[in-house]
Amino acid sequence: xxxxxxxTLDDLKRIAAAAEAEALAHQxxxxxxxxxDGGHLLWLQRLDGAAPASAHIAPAKAHTAALGRRESKVxxxxxxxxxxxxxxxxxxxxxxxxxxxxxxxxxxxGAVGVSGVxxxxxxxxxxxxxxALG
Numbered sequence: 001x002x003x004x005x006x007x008t009l010d011d012l013k014r015i016a017a018a019a020e021a022e023a024l025a026h027q028x029x030x031x032x033x034x035x036x037d038g039g040h041l042l043w044l045q046r047l048d049g050a051a052p053a054s055a056h057i058a059p060a061k062a063h064t065a066a067l068g069r070r071e072s073k074v075x076x077x078x079x080x081x082x083x084x085x086x087x088x089x090x091x092x093x094x095x096x097x098x099x100x101x102x103x104x105x106x107x108x109x110g111a112v113g114v115s116g117v118x119x120x121x122x123x124x125x126x127x128x129x130x131x132a133l134g
Contacts, residue, residue: 004107007036011133012043015102015112019129023047023114030116030125031058037108039063039091047116054115060094061122062113065101069108073097073123098122102130 012034019032029049034042039062046055061072068075075095078086087095097119102110112129114122 005104005109007034007042007102007110014132015129016043016045018132019112019114019125020045020047022125022128023116026117026121028117028121028125030114030122031055032125032129033058033062033113033115034110034129035059035062035066035113036110037066039066039111042110050116057094057096057115058098058113058122060113061096061099061115062094062111064092064094065099065111065113066108067091069101071097071101071123072099072113073119076119098126100126100130102133104133 015034023030029047031046031050031054033044036042041059065072076097099111099113101108112126114125
């Protein structure tokens with residue numbers, strides 16, 4: 001039987017704190033979502049001033065990155081390049097840049113999704129959070 005690492009509550013706190021610090025350093029009002037490898041929401045943090053819609057968009061982005069095992073940006077680019085039929089892919093709703101999978105020992109253990117500023121800035125925040133894992 002295979003074994004793989006999984007996120008702990010301590011991991012979530014470290015990721016969220018680092019992501020929040022990155023957002024606050026730039027004065028970006030965002031929502032930060034962290035999901036497990038099945039896309040199930042483990043953490044949701046809406047910073048002061050973040051748009052209400054971001055609390056729905058960030059988890060959707062994270063869900064997509066976790067299930068696809070790749071950045072949500074990949075799907076946005078695919079659609080923007082004309083593959084609009086991909087919009088009908090089941091269970092993938094957050095196909096916008098801003099979510100990054102969390103890879104540990106070659107395994108996807110979850111993803112961080114961020115919403116509230118430019119998509120590239122959302123992804124920057126997600127990467128800063130993941131970097132806190134070392």
